[in-house]
Amino acid sequence: MNATQSTRRTVLLVDDHAMFRTGVRAEIADAVEVVAEAADVDEAVAKVLELRPEVVLLDVHLPGGGGGEVLRRVGHRAPETKFLALSVSDAAEDVIGTIRSGARGYVTKTITGPELVAAIxxxxxxxxxxxPRLAGFVLDAFAGSIEVAQVDEDLDRLTEREREVxxxxxxxxxxxEVAKELFISIKxxxxHVSSVLRKLQLSSRHELTRWASDRRLI
Amino acid sequence: MNATQSTRRTVLLVDDHAMFRTGVRAEIADAVEVVAEAADVDEAVAKVLELRPEVVLLDVHLPGGGGGEVLRRVGHRAPETKFLALSVSDAAEDVIGTIRSGARGYVTKTITGPELVAAIxxxxxxxxxxxPRLAGFVLDAFAGSIEVAQVDEDLDRLTEREREVxxxxxxxxxxxEVAKELFISIKxxxxHVSSVLRKLQLSSRHELTRWASDRRLI
DNA sequence: CGCAAGATCAGGGTCGTCACCGATGGTGTG
DNA sequence: CACACCATCGGTGACGACCCTGATCTTGCG
Structure with missing residues (x-):
């Protein structure tokens, strides 16, 4: 509400649509300083580390892994930078996922310029x-620890033994160690691992780790 | 921001200090309708079920189990009722705990009357x-980094680059993939991996995965 | 009974992982 | 200016991960 009007907020604008970036910039440029724009994950990562903006306006659906990927890659390396997700999607998965990755806010693109400036x-x-509608998702997920709708069809296709492994x-x-733990041979x-990898369409145990990590299965 | 001024919000005021209730009522009575007051958990539970207020102003420290107890007992039976915690405490445990129980907001008693009306x-x-300060607690906890207090001496001994890797x-x-990600060679x-394994006294990348998994670093 | 599916195991081969050896250049510090 | 520490690379070799192609045994089902 008060804020400083002399030193304007530095903002990095990340969206894969140039026209949308232009529109946002026009709406907020009077109130904040848009120090740069980025159109994909790699570009966003580089710009964050280079410019250290105060706030990053981050599109959720982005070439190269999505906004969450940007957060996972540089969030910890730019602790002073706050991330505000700006997306067309109001789906619970997107909201929850983005917050889990470390975003400090999430607003939809139906927002008006002044509202966006205030949010920044x-x-x-x-x-x-x-x-308003989105706040409920976050608190529900947090309070209920329901884990959203993790109905993974892929996971269902694994047998019980395969899931254990x-x-x-x-x-x-x-x-x-797995062999010793489950009283079976290494072979x-x-x-089982091969079956799991094939069913989940992965190619190595490392990808499996990342797959499970992303789904909070471990 | 807009809200309806004709049909005022119905509010239940829960606090064990009568004088504080009187003060709050005086501050907000012009803007909202305080339909009742309650001084302990049992009373609050009964009033919520009887009156179905839109918003319950809930003190966190309350005789009979605290504000969280009220939420756990009637939160699910009054889905239309929103709970706003109003507490002297700004301790992370209180904030997180109350939100876990299902509160939709948390403000400290340093709030002004008009601000409280707006929050309601x-x-x-x-x-x-x-x-503002409290929002950080909630999102940090939600993002899974509650256990930040895990100041691992081992982890401190790693260099910045080693931690990234x-x-x-x-x-x-x-x-x-790591090489590509960090713009360095596989070698x-x-x-770096060798350094990390040596410093953490591990013997393989798999043990490293388990190590990090156990410490919620991933 | 015939048959499918799951769990168990082997041999043999490719490729990634990791240690042990070495090297260079940049940085900060006594 | 030495010296330590860090980040960056290269070679070699042993070992594990992973795939492919087999196999036996049990369980459940029409």
């Missing part, structure tokens, strides 16, 4: 900003 | 309301 200011001050592998157990572990 | 309106509209390896990235990645 609040996020920069350390507050959290959500469109998968969990241990994803947590970093060596084949030998059997290999077979 | 926002909560009633489905928005989440937090004092470690994080990616633990998440399942192949050496090749350098190997060197």
């Amino acid at each position: 200011g609040r996020v920069a001050d350390g507050d959290a900003v959500f469109s 998968m969990r241990l592998i994803a947590r970093g157990y060596a084949y030998k 059997t572990v290999e077979t | 309106g926002r909560v009633a509209d489905g928005d989440a309301v937090f004092s 470690m994080r990616l390896i633990a998440r399942g990235y192949a050496y090749k 350098t990645v190997e060197t």
